[in-house]
Amino acid sequence: MQTGLADFIRNTPEGDAADTLLRKCVHCGFCNATCPTYQLLGDELDGPRGRIYLMKQMLEGEVPADTVLPHLDRCLTCRNCESTCPSGVRYSELVDIGRAVAEQRAKRPLAQRAKRWLLREGLSRPAVFNTALALGRLAKPLLPAPLAAKVADARSAGAWPPVRHQRRMLVLAGCVQPALMPDVNAAAARVLDLLGISLVEIARAGCCGALRFHLNDQEGGRQDMRALIDAWWPAIERGDVEAIVMTASGCGSTVREYGHLLADDPLYAERAAKVAAMTRDLSEILAAERVQIEGLFAAGGTGRRPLAYHPPCSLQHGQQVRGHAEALLRAAGYDLKPVADSHLCCGSAGSYSLLQPALATTLRDNKLRSLQAEQPAGIASANVGCIAHLQTGTATPVRHWIEWLDQALNLGA
Template sequence: MQTQLPKDLLATETGQTADKILRSCVHCGFCLSACPTYGLLGDELDSPRGRIYLIKSVLEGNEVTQDTLSHLDRCLTCRSCETTCPSGVEYGHLLDIGREMAEEKSARNPLQRLIRYGVRKSLTTPWFFNLVIKAMPFLRHSTAVQFTVDELALQQKLQDQQEALKSSVLLISGCVQPALAPNINQASIKVLNRLGLNVLETPQEQCCGAVDHHLSGNADAIAKIKTNIDAWTAYLNQGVKAIISNASGCGVMVKDYPHLMREDAEYAKKAKRIAEHTFDIAEFLSKQDLSIFTHYKNQKVTFHSPCTLQHGQKLPGLVEDILRRLGYRISHVNDAHLCCGSAGTYSIFQPKLSKQLRKNKLTNLLDSNPKIIVTANIGCLMHLQKGTEVPVKHWIELLSTHS
């Protein structure tokens, strides 16, 4: 793709990155069939190729209209197009640049700005979010229950038996997961303890920054990223062997820290080190001996693979492989590459599209009449559970229950 970006923009790292990504697009159109919004709306401006043209226009200094914002807002950032693209176009990174510049140039409705600000602050302020969940417990995951006191005591006993930091991993607890579905982190700790690992947890206020990043709160996102890098680097320096994420949305964000901090002389190398030590829990467990866990021959499980796992982190089929190793039979899911419509806060700001995508996804997930659906991200879990009576859980809970 030919570009005519202003010279002052091309003099920056951001401009050079955007120009390189734009020029890598060859207009082939392979991305259209992989795009959930194009599949629903049939408008090329709601496809990756169409949005690339819109971003190119923005970067070249043209006017940013409300229509431009609407088309960019409707992108799920699922990155399915990246998996399909034969040219390796880094669409997600280009979208981040385009959205930020479009936001700066646009006169977004003040009410929209206020709502977006309120949502991201509410979700990333633990004391407030926890208070809301406590006041309205129906918002929690319907199957979210604490382990019994005996089980917690056993976990603590197992932790006490470990060799301090040299056998420790750091679990990213998340900013909303501890309140919405606390059993996910507890199950993760139990599984890792069974493997002889001491588990340290990040405090809830150490949000990965994804919510701010995707809602134009870039300054707040960078502040959170720097806080995390400083805190987690200290753990690595003391001997922690890995940083574990059990929410694929958080995992892909942390693995993107090097890109987001690439222009920061102080944090660029630190960000790279954090990303190199960060693993989705499936990625980490795939390298472990899992023979201590009970095998369930031919027990059928339906797995929903989050976009942030299969497209963002590029770990397609990994959870399914682990479950097969343990004897589970994985049901086939049609259009498994398509987004369920959760996409972080997308279900809040694009409810109509989000619900249609969920309906389509559940049709495919329920086709095999499953007794349980498992996934790997809290957002997908909460979103899908609202559309079905079939229990939706994190896959790590299977290992925890049958270990």
């Protein structure tokens, strides 16, 4: 499409990038067919095509940012539209630019600003989140049912094998996962240990930057990215580790884009690109060790519990990684049930379920109907946010797929 950007953004790095992305869109509308919010609301402005046109008008100075911002807020950034787009439009990059401009030029109500600040500061700081979660668990019997459902019960991490193998990989602890689901990384460490790989957490490695960045504090998000690179860099520079393992696909989707997100930073661009290139989802790591993995289960039983698998959007659309976790679960003997509309979002989307609860709850309930249609004994996924969000709507246990794999091997006992 043709563009004519306004003076406030013309000939800037953001303007040049937006101009290129906008011109690539042919306005065909195929993206709307797989957009969760368009399917729910039926509003052209709450689908990718409509949002792209709104951003174009805002960047051309024709539409005020206050009109655009609510529609961008309702976007899950699930990136399903990117998987569908025949023109290869990088919608997520465009919406990052659009959100940054809208946030600067719009007048967001005080209550919204306060809530978003609390989420940025609370969720991205493990010490703050851990304290809040501990207090929430104490007060859980007194909380309203919808809020109490979001307060996860305490879980044990289980044993973490000692670092003893020549092959070593870094793993991100993350912000909320250590408190909500401490067994995920421990289970990954136990499985990889059987394959002769030691998994290593760096204690001072903090948030990947996704939370702040996607709450429109993009510079704060980049500061978190730089801090994480600094924490990892000594081990990378010494050649101590061969890869960076992600057990939360939402974090993995962000870290794999560090090269793009920090491309204009002269101090960090090269290191960011290196970190991005070394990053792999856990399912990719184990898929590369497939022969050994299948050997572990060769003597195992069959007919294990039936499971339903939910591939997070950040994995299947963000990272374009598909099929590995499912194949590993089947190799472990699980009976994976078919799930309708597995390409659609569950409504978690980072902090989205807290900022857009009505839409998120509807998406969750739709997803759970599909996941539970064949009455599985459990549900598997690959991202802490999806798992926590889905669990609020069902008594069926929802676990990370590596926990189900760990259980099949009886490693956590």
